[in-house]
Amino acid sequence: MTKPLNIGLIGFGNIGAGVVRTLAEQSDLINSRLPRPLVLKTLCDKDTTTRRDAPYDHDKLAGDAAAVLGDPEIDVVVELVGGLEPALTFVRTALERGKHVVTANKHLLAFHGAELMALAESKGVGLLFEAAVAGGIPIIRALQQGLTANRIDSVQGILNGTCNYILTRMSREEGVSFKKVLGDAQKKGYAEPDPTYDIEGYDTAHKTAILASLAFGMDIRFEDIYVEGITAIRPVDIVYAAKLGYAIKLLGIAKRDETNGSVEVRVHPTLVPLSSPLGHVNGVFNSVLVDGTPVGKTMYYGRGAGAGPTASAVISDLMALAADTGGFNAGRDARLRIKVGEKKLKPMDELMMHYYVRLTMADKPGAMATIGRALADQEISIESMIQQGGEEGEAQPATISIVTHRCNEARLQAALKIIEKNAMSMAKAFVLRVEE
Amino acid sequence: MTKPLNIGLIGFGNIGAGVVRTLAEQSDLINSRLPRPLVLKTLCDKDTTTRRDAPYDHDKLAGDAAAVLGDPEIDVVVELVGGLEPALTFVRTALERGKHVVTANKHLLAFHGAELMALAESKGVGLLFEAAVAGGIPIIRALQQGLTANRIDSVQGILNGTCNYILTRMSREEGVSFKKVLGDAQKKGYAEPDPTYDIEGYDTAHKTAILASLAFGMDIRFEDIYVEGITAIRPVDIVYAAKLGYAIKLLGIAKRDETNGSVEVRVHPTLVPLSSPLGHVNGVFNSVLVDGTPVGKTMYYGRGAGAGPTASAVISDLMALAADTGGFNAGRDARLRIKVGEKKLKPMDELMMHYYVRLTMADKPGAMATIGRALADQEISIESMIQQGGEEGEAQPATISIVTHRCNEARLQAALKIIEKNAMSMAKAFVLRVEE
Numbered sequence: 001m002t003k004p005l006n007i008g009l010i011g012f013g014n015i016g017a018g019v020v021r022t023l024a025e026q027s028d029l030i031n032s033r034l035p036r037p038l039v040l041k042t043l044c045d046k047d048t049t050t051r052r053d054a055p056y057d058h059d060k061l062a063g064d065a066a067a068v069l070g071d072p073e074i075d076v077v078v079e080l081v082g083g084l085e086p087a088l089t090f091v092r093t094a095l096e097r098g099k100h101v102v103t104a105n106k107h108l109l110a111f112h113g114a115e116l117m118a119l120a121e122s123k124g125v126g127l128l129f130e131a132a133v134a135g136g137i138p139i140i141r142a143l144q145q146g147l148t149a150n151r152i153d154s155v156q157g158i159l160n161g162t163c164n165y166i167l168t169r170m171s172r173e174e175g176v177s178f179k180k181v182l183g184d185a186q187k188k189g190y191a192e193p194d195p196t197y198d199i200e201g202y203d204t205a206h207k208t209a210i211l212a213s214l215a216f217g218m219d220i221r222f223e224d225i226y227v228e229g230i231t232a233i234r235p236v237d238i239v240y241a242a243k244l245g246y247a248i249k250l251l252g253i254a255k256r257d258e259t260n261g262s263v264e265v266r267v268h269p270t271l272v273p274l275s276s277p278l279g280h281v282n283g284v285f286n287s288v289l290v291d292g293t294p295v296g297k298t299m300y301y302g303r304g305a306g307a308g309p310t311a312s313a314v315i316s317d318l319m320a321l322a323a324d325t326g327g328f329n330a331g332r333d334a335r336l337r338i339k340v341g342e343k344k345l346k347p348m349d350e351l352m353m354h355y356y357v358r359l360t361m362a363d364k365p366g367a368m369a370t371i372g373r374a375l376a377d378q379e380i381s382i383e384s385m386i387q388q389g390g391e392e393g394e395a396q397p398a399t400i401s402i403v404t405h406r407c408n409e410a411r412l413q414a415a416l417k418i419i420e421k422n423a424m425s426m427a428k429a430f431v432l433r434v435e436e
Numbered sequence: 437m438t439k440p441l442n443i444g445l446i447g448f449g450n451i452g453a454g455v456v457r458t459l460a461e462q463s464d465l466i467n468s469r470l471p472r473p474l475v476l477k478t479l480c481d482k483d484t485t486t487r488r489d490a491p492y493d494h495d496k497l498a499g500d501a502a503a504v505l506g507d508p509e510i511d512v513v514v515e516l517v518g519g520l521e522p523a524l525t526f527v528r529t530a531l532e533r534g535k536h537v538v539t540a541n542k543h544l545l546a547f548h549g550a551e552l553m554a555l556a557e558s559k560g561v562g563l564l565f566e567a568a569v570a571g572g573i574p575i576i577r578a579l580q581q582g583l584t585a586n587r588i589d590s591v592q593g594i595l596n597g598t599c600n601y602i603l604t605r606m607s608r609e610e611g612v613s614f615k616k617v618l619g620d621a622q623k624k625g626y627a628e629p630d631p632t633y634d635i636e637g638y639d640t641a642h643k644t645a646i647l648a649s650l651a652f653g654m655d656i657r658f659e660d661i662y663v664e665g666i667t668a669i670r671p672v673d674i675v676y677a678a679k680l681g682y683a684i685k686l687l688g689i690a691k692r693d694e695t696n697g698s699v700e701v702r703v704h705p706t707l708v709p710l711s712s713p714l715g716h717v718n719g720v721f722n723s724v725l726v727d728g729t730p731v732g733k734t735m736y737y738g739r740g741a742g743a744g745p746t747a748s749a750v751i752s753d754l755m756a757l758a759a760d761t762g763g764f765n766a767g768r769d770a771r772l773r774i775k776v777g778e779k780k781l782k783p784m785d786e787l788m789m790h791y792y793v794r795l796t797m798a799d800k801p802g803a804m805a806t807i808g809r810a811l812a813d814q815e816i817s818i819e820s821m822i823q824q825g826g827e828e829g830e831a832q833p834a835t836i837s838i839v840t841h842r843c844n845e846a847r848l849q850a851a852l853k854i855i856e857k858n859a860m861s862m863a864k865a866f867v868l869r870v871e872e
Binding site for chain 1: 454458461462465466468469566572573574577578581582583584585586587713716717728729730731732733734735736737738739742743744745747748749751752754755756773
């Protein structure tokens with residue numbers, strides 16, 4: 001008889017129920033692929049009364065995490081609590097006690113990932129987190145195994161389904177406001193009652209921290225990332241971007257600068273060419289585009305959230321542990337090690353790229369001259385421009401949307417400051433970055 | 437001192453040179469990720485004189501495969517010879533002698549995959565083939581590891597860059613013929629001087645056999661697959677498909693029938709909705725769409741051929757062997773086993789789907805009635821139709837393109853036979869299948 005892999009699951013909500021359900025529904029398939037069975041020994045949640053939509057034995061449901069962490073027979077802890085504490089304590093305790101950990105907690109990893117990976121390695125156990133980024137898409141395995149022979153040059157991802165749903169709707173229904181679509185998304189359950197975490201880009205930044213750390217072997221944390229959400233995007237931006245051949249997507253971006261090895265890591269709404277593979281990723285779907293040498297560009301697409309996709313990822317990690325193919329043992333591991341505290345970040349000021357700028361100017365002679373002069377003084381040239389004037393004879397301001405040629409971010413910001421100080425400027429400039 | 441992984445490479449052409457070059461260029465990165473070094477001990481090719489574009493020691497280049505197969509110090513054989521023999525003998529011999537094998541040879545695996553996998557397992561060694569399907573895209577690992585908790589419901593892939601390049605060009609330049617684009621592709625090196633293997637769908641079928649075998653755990657071989665190439669596609673088909681919201685792609689398709697567990701495996705040009713993720717995969721790129729339970733749809737995209745992508749895949753397999761994370765050891769393996777000879781295939785006659793039919797009819801009263809009656813007699817109804825008549829007053833035939841509602845393939849073929857026998861039919865009916 002082979003020893004089973006005994007599992008303790010902490011955090012028995014919607015995702016936990018999906019894991020338990022899938023383990024039951026796919027048990028034949030799972031067991032046929034494994035040399036030893038997966039056994040769900042203990043479930044744990046503060047709420048021990050609500051009946052979950054999954055087949056489980058109520059006697060296995062404990063109210064205190066000690067029932068899992070204190071049980072020497074439990075080999076692996078599945079942490080689905082989310083957030084920093086008490087999840088951090090649970091994961092640390094499990095690793096310190098020589099238990100493997102499988103987690104979907106991007107928030108925790110974006111703050112403590114390198115430290116926890118080092119702890120796992122020192123204890124000779126696995127810390128697996130396929131479910132923490134892009135749901136069911138096996139992007140962590142792609143970076144750690146499938147692309148492991150490559151130098152990664154960049155990773156760009158549409159990592160938040162809520163934001164992508166909102167931006168897709170705004171691109172399909174001309175003129176519909178952000179606020180209106182957000183309300184609809186909340187009604188449909190695609191956005192939380194408090195949507196801040198998603199729409200301000202924090203969720204995307206947590207996932208980007210994990211991808212960037214793995215791609216470059218650096219200890220890149222949430223605090224290292226420039227983050228901008230999607231709340232300031234107006235229908236006019238979507239329309240103008242489309243006219244210029246772009247979609248607007250909230251991207252998590254991590255790029256290595258070949259000249260000095262520094263890394264830029266940023267989350268912001270981005271103009272993506274409609275001809276790029278990310279340009280057609282619509283609705284609640286996620287997608288990650290990886291550029292590596294020698295593989296070139298590869299892309300990974302699927303559902304980034306939900307009980308089914310997350311269960312697929314969590315159980316693939318459990319199966320890797322049961323089969324010992326996860327590469328978690330010290331010295332038997334084909335992946336980059338992330339050294340705690342080690343990183344080389346590129347300041348945002350040093351970015352060189354194309355920019356989309358929306359300016360609101362008095363609809364009078366001289367407005368264009370003002371803009372043109374301010375940009376020229378910073379050696380920024382204009383690639384394309386669309387102006388939408390006010391109604392004939394009315395004193396409406398004109399909206400001017402510009403895409404610049406490649407230029408430096410600090411210089412662009414300097415030029416925009418000059419324009420904003422001009423009497424003809426009627427509102428703060430709105431800037432979006434462009435990825436070609 | 438850890439023992440290195442000694443590699444013998446057989447078949448030192450363009451792909452082999454890419455592997456050797458990448459091993460040299462990425463050696464720091466590769467070694468930093470591995471507990472033991474990869475050592476290229478022997479290269480082998482019939483041609484021992486041509487200088488390859490890669491850094492290698494000419495003394496290591498042998499003309500006879502025995503220099504690799506007969507060397508007990510070689511741990512892993514990289515087979516890049518291609519085709520059936522002598523590659524089959526090389527791979528068999530290597531496995532029988534307890535050597536791991538890494539191969540890019542889809543042709544060999546489409547004929548002998550299950551048998552060779554069983555041999556590898558019985559010898560306790562690995563047979564890894566990430567490079568055999570879709571080049572640098574880690575689709576084999578996705579099926580075997582990332583999605584291993586899923587029941588796979590279907591796999592659909594754009595697996596041949598030559599065909600996708602030709603079809604993309606035909607969709608972008610209205611009216612350009614297949615022959616003209618093929619000629620251009622040959623000039624650019626995107627198509628071989630003898631393009632049969634690509635344009636008749638054989639290459640796609642080889643890769644589809646591998647994907648289907650892994651997805652369903654069946655011994656599905658080239659001979660089990662219905663194969664149709666792209667040579668009969670005319671500009672009118674591309675134009676009409678686009679008007680109806682579809683792109684035409686050569687797909688390798690493998691689908692499980694939930695009702696009885698049978699599997700349909702087929703390769704043919706297919707109408708793919710422009711709203712589907714495969715609809716926007718253009719040029720020489722490859723893409724594989726996998727539908728699984730509970731993960732839902734995931735897609736994988738990248739370059740399907742070329743020295744760089746192939747080297748990325750081959751070396752990822754070598755690194756998995758060196759790190760022992762490849763899941764090749766008996767009993768430590770989270771993947772489906774394929775039983776030799778075991779399969780349950782669904783006959784093409786039983787297909788139920790939407791069809792695109794192009795008919796060439798005399799431009800006279802009664803043509804539409806003939807078509808309508810023949811289809812109605814087989815209980816096939818029309819979803820949409822476009823007719824392009826001959827010039828006014830001329831005796832040109834009319835081209836009629838129809839998309840049917842979901843219907844049975846045998847019934848469609850019966851209806852088309854009736855139509856073709858009618859005096860008004862001017863040419864054989866041309867059928868394309870539609871994937872929604």
